[in-house]
Amino acid sequence: MSLLAVTPAVQRRITATLFTAQSLFSAATIAAFTMTPIVAAAITGSEALAGVPSTVLMLGRAAASYPLGWLMDKTGRRVGLSVGFFIGVLGLLASTIAVQYGSFLVLCIGSILIGMGRAASEQTRFAAADAYEPSARARAIGTVVFAGTIGAIGGPLLVGPASALMGGAGYNPDAGPYAFSTLILLLALGLLIIFLRPDPKDIAAQLDAEDARVNHKTVVDTGERGLRVLWPILRRDMVMLSLVAMVIGQLVMSLIMVITPLHMRHYDHSNDAIAWVIAAHNLGMFGLSNFTGWLIDRLGRIPMILVGGIVLVIASAMTPLSPTFTVLATALFLLGLGWNFAFIAASSLLSDALEPHERGRIQGVSETMVALAAGLSSLGTGGAFALGGIVAVAAVGLAFSLVLIVVAFWYNRSQSLVGAGKSTGD
Secondary structure, eight states: OOOOOOOHHHHHHHHHHHHHHHHHHHHHHHHHHHSHHHHHHHHHSOGGGTTHHHHHHHHHHHHHHHHHHHHHHHHOHHHHHHHHHHHHHHHHHHHHHHHHHTOHHHHHHHHHHHHHHHHHHTTHHHHHHHTSOGGGHHHHHHHHHTHHHHHHHHHHHHHHHHHHHHHHTTSOGGGHHHHHHHHHHHHHHHHHHHHOOSOHHHHHHHHHHHHHHHHTOOOOOOOOOSGGGHHHHHTSHHHHHHHHHHHHHHHHHHHHHHHHHHHHHHTTOOHHHHHHHHHHHHIIIIITHHHHHHHHHHHOHHHHHHHHHHHHHHHHHHTTTOOSHHHHHHHHHHHHHHHHHHHHHHHHHHHHHSOHHHHHHHHHHHHHHHHHHHHHHHHHHHHHHHHHHHHHHHHHHHHHHHHHHHHHHHHHHHHHHHHHHHHHHO
């Protein structure tokens, strides 16, 4: 492979492309799925089935994460991401048809395809990290994670105008958000195909080769790509820690966040109050991501995973203290912030711990695990709430957060001992 001109301008263009594509994907899917429980209940005539499309979406995300990661290892980030986004386009188009013609089966198929597309979109942060040296990877990841803020704000704003335009054209107004989201995602796909050049995977290989040359390291690509070679990679200390941090962070965040609106409804909070609490949570999740990335590059990956665990402990302990708006808004903001710290730090750590030819597959495995954690916690939080209210839910979240702190502390201490041993040996 000929040497690439990896200039700051190239890195900025790749980051901007991935940021824009992720922003568009987030806005499109949030706009569409704002309506999904409503249209599912309307099509089936049963509120009990309103959550089924969202559940199968998560299953589609979990199922597609590894295959798309394998494809990225095989062909590069641009092809893998483009295939995923195209599948998402097909899912939104199918959902548009399903809503227009009242087919619950097609709606579920569309949801699965959208979930598969999301499996690709969640890996845009890793593609951004590939374009940078280790010292700047967390900032690149933080920038792309911040794109979720654009979607959280822009997605719901699209629903009203899209519904009005679709209704004015003589179609089912509820199909409007899906139709407009299809066009938005097509735009994101076009941006990836045109501007994601050179491929971040090729940049990563060149940067890692330069790092190996300077630091006298040996990088060996055996060419093996099968499932049987995954376990030795997953067993590496830093890979294991990053997976634990992402899974526990996602589990705790989803566990408490999903049930908070119902908890607030029990105390007669208005819909506006509930919406503002969730807005505070989204701000914590995405709003400070650029600062988080900078902080992680300055302080280190494992220390920030520890900080994320501590913030999750505070949020879990604070949530059941009082049902007042101020306390819940603060607790949910901290819940999102703790997730943000752990998620970005763990994503950066995972990129650092893998060779370029391994990243797609292992990062795909991590996305599968995160999706399953989100699904299981969303499924289980209702049972915990029914048994012991918000106190029981928060207790489970607190317990998992403490596990994260213990694991991160242990790995941090192990790394310190290894570093001290090397220094003594030298």
